Amino acid sequence: MKLMKLTLLVLVSTAILSCGNNRTEQKTAEMSPIVIETPARPEGQNDVFNLTAPKMDIVRVGIIGLGMRGPGAVDRLSYIEGVEIKALCDIHRDRVEKSNAILAKHGKPAADGYYGSEEAWKQLCEREDIDLVYICTDWKTHTPMAVYAMEHGKHVACEVPIAISIDECWALVNTAEKTRKHCMMLENCCYDFFEMTTLNMAQKGLLGEIVHAEGAYIHDLRYLNFLDPKEGGYNDWWRLRFNETHNGNYYATHGLGPVCQALNIGRGDRMKYLVAMASDQFGMTEYAKEKFGEDSEMARKNYAKGDMINTLIKTENGKTILIQHDVTSPRPYNRKHALSGTKGYIEKYPRPGIALEPNEELGADFENLNAHSFLPEKEFDKMVEEYEHPITKEVGELARKVGGHGGMDFIMDYRLIYCLRNGLPLDMNVYDGVEWSCIGELTAISIQNGSVPVLMPDFTRGAWKKASSYTHAMAEKQ
Numbered sequence: 001m002k003l004m005k006l007t008l009l010v011l012v013s014t015a016i017l018s019c020g021n022n023r024t025e026q027k028t029a030e031m032s033p034i035v036i037e038t039p040a041r042p043e044g045q046n047d048v049f050n051l052t053a054p055k056m057d058i059v060r061v062g063i064i065g066l067g068m069r070g071p072g073a074v075d076r077l078s079y080i081e082g083v084e085i086k087a088l089c090d091i092h093r094d095r096v097e098k099s100n101a102i103l104a105k106h107g108k109p110a111a112d113g114y115y116g117s118e119e120a121w122k123q124l125c126e127r128e129d130i131d132l133v134y135i136c137t138d139w140k141t142h143t144p145m146a147v148y149a150m151e152h153g154k155h156v157a158c159e160v161p162i163a164i165s166i167d168e169c170w171a172l173v174n175t176a177e178k179t180r181k182h183c184m185m186l187e188n189c190c191y192d193f194f195e196m197t198t199l200n201m202a203q204k205g206l207l208g209e210i211v212h213a214e215g216a217y218i219h220d221l222r223y224l225n226f227l228d229p230k231e232g233g234y235n236d237w238w239r240l241r242f243n244e245t246h247n248g249n250y251y252a253t254h255g256l257g258p259v260c261q262a263l264n265i266g267r268g269d270r271m272k273y274l275v276a277m278a279s280d281q282f283g284m285t286e287y288a289k290e291k292f293g294e295d296s297e298m299a300r301k302n303y304a305k306g307d308m309i310n311t312l313i314k315t316e317n318g319k320t321i322l323i324q325h326d327v328t329s330p331r332p333y334n335r336k337h338a339l340s341g342t343k344g345y346i347e348k349y350p351r352p353g354i355a356l357e358p359n360e361e362l363g364a365d366f367e368n369l370n371a372h373s374f375l376p377e378k379e380f381d382k383m384v385e386e387y388e389h390p391i392t393k394e395v396g397e398l399a400r401k402v403g404g405h406g407g408m409d410f411i412m413d414y415r416l417i418y419c420l421r422n423g424l425p426l427d428m429n430v431y432d433g434v435e436w437s438c439i440g441e442l443t444a445i446s447i448q449n450g451s452v453p454v455l456m457p458d459f460t461r462g463a464w465k466k467a468s469s470y471t472h473a474m475a476e477k478q
């Protein structure tokens with residue numbers, strides 16, 4: 001990754017009211033953003049914006065990583081027509097066997113198992129009879145596995161974040177562009193019911209121009225982070241180890257993905273620069289002292305990651321996004337999901353609310369609106385029903401039955417398989433995956449340098465201008 005410090009004279013606008021007239025005074029201020037360069041696209045390589053692949057009647061799947069997350073994918077995919085799970089892989093043999101038991105419960109044939117070594121997944125990727133490699137391992141293995149799978153002719157779906165460095169992001173982009181294979185990050189929160197409804201409302205213009213958005217991952221993971229792998233904790237303590245050495249928001253995608261779709265990021269707008277500020281680290285040490293003792297090895301470690309990481313992002317079209325990350329404080333779960341537009345405001349946490357101004361897009365059912373307060377419960381329910389997204393309308397009932405974070409995981413898998421079977425562009429392309437994931441290293445760089453702005457690379461190398469809004473591809477009705 002090429003990183004440059006650049007001193008820019010930046011125009012800062014200050015609005016001053018004078019004698020009843022609006023006057024804008026231009027002032028100059030100095031700041032030194034860090035520029036992360038965008039390397040030129042190698043000759044002969046084209047973008048994969050709106051990439052399609054030939055239709056597949058059956059999608060043959062190999063799944064790698066069967067810890068806490070992976071078996072859920074085995075279960076969900078087993079409900080979807082046109083899926084055959086051919087191979088399963090984990091370092092631990094018993095995890096492969098447990099996932100094969102899930103297939104048996106569905107009356108499906110056993111998949112071939114790969115286990116016993118950290119490299120066994122390569123054999124799964126090398127098979128001729130697999131179309132899609134579905135990755136649910138820990139963060140450090142995502143990109144190497146995804147790149148290897150694409151190089152061996154497979155489409156890839158990979159858990160979040162799909163990359164943990166800018167170099168990894170470019171490896172994914174370049175491999176997808178070279179091999180012309182799909183590479184989708186499995187950002188399930190984009191498919192949650194309220195997020196889908198509010199995306200539909202935004203796309204219908206009910207919020208006017210969306211000016212500001214907020215997302216977060218606030219989830220008290222102290223118990224799981226400090227749980228011994230032998231007792232059901234993360235394999236080889238991978239999440240705690242990462243917190244020991246990295247101070248950045250490496251898990252931004254749950255809050256960021258849904259608001260990026262509402263803001264048309266990657267389709268007419270792009271994230272241009274960010275600043276990040278981290279609190280110091282308190283929570284892990286305090287928790288470790290309580291759990292393992294004042295002088296324990298766990299309590300004496302220097303955990304790098306600050307408890308709360310705040311990130312502000314400015315987009316090319318002048319919008320702002322606030323993203324927060326805190327997994328070490330005793331707080332209720334919160335992904336925020338707030339969208340603030342010129343005609344209204346919605347937020348999901350701590351409880352879902354909609355506040356709208358009168359809008360000619362709305363029918364007679366919604367009169368006397370006033371965005372000074374949230375809609376009363378009855379109107380809220382009516383609006384959520386009226387603007388439910390067509391995709392959740394179609395598959396929501398089954399999704400709620402199958403489950404996976406209330407159904408959103410199933411909708412994500414359903415859409416992935418639907419698009420592959422119908423030869424459509426996937427809902428999230430490789431650029432979405434890396435742009436939402438690169439926040440990790442970019443926030444770390446900003447934090448290390450006193451919260452200076454960091455100019456983001458353009459992973460699409462201009463392809464974000466090829467569309468003006470986000471869409472879900474749909475097959476033509478027969």
Ligand SMILES: NC(=O)c1ccc[n+]([C@@H]2O[C@H](COP(=O)([O-])OP(=O)(O)OC[C@H]3O[C@@H](n4cnc5c(N)ncnc54)[C@H](O)[C@@H]3O)[C@@H](O)[C@H]2O)c1
Pocket residue numbers: 064065066067068069070089090091092095117118119120121136137138139141159160161186187188233234235236238405
């Ligand atoms: N989208 C969501 O809502 C959500 C929820 C939980 C976890 N996740 C993501 O899912 C991933 C897995 O998380 P988890 O909680 O299941 O962790 P985990 O530690 O429980 O599971 C990871 C599994 O990967 C296996 N593994 C690691 N290296 C491997 C290798 N070289 N070959 C084969 N198998 C290997 C481990 O043995 C383990 O079984 C993470 O990326 C996490 O961020 C996403």
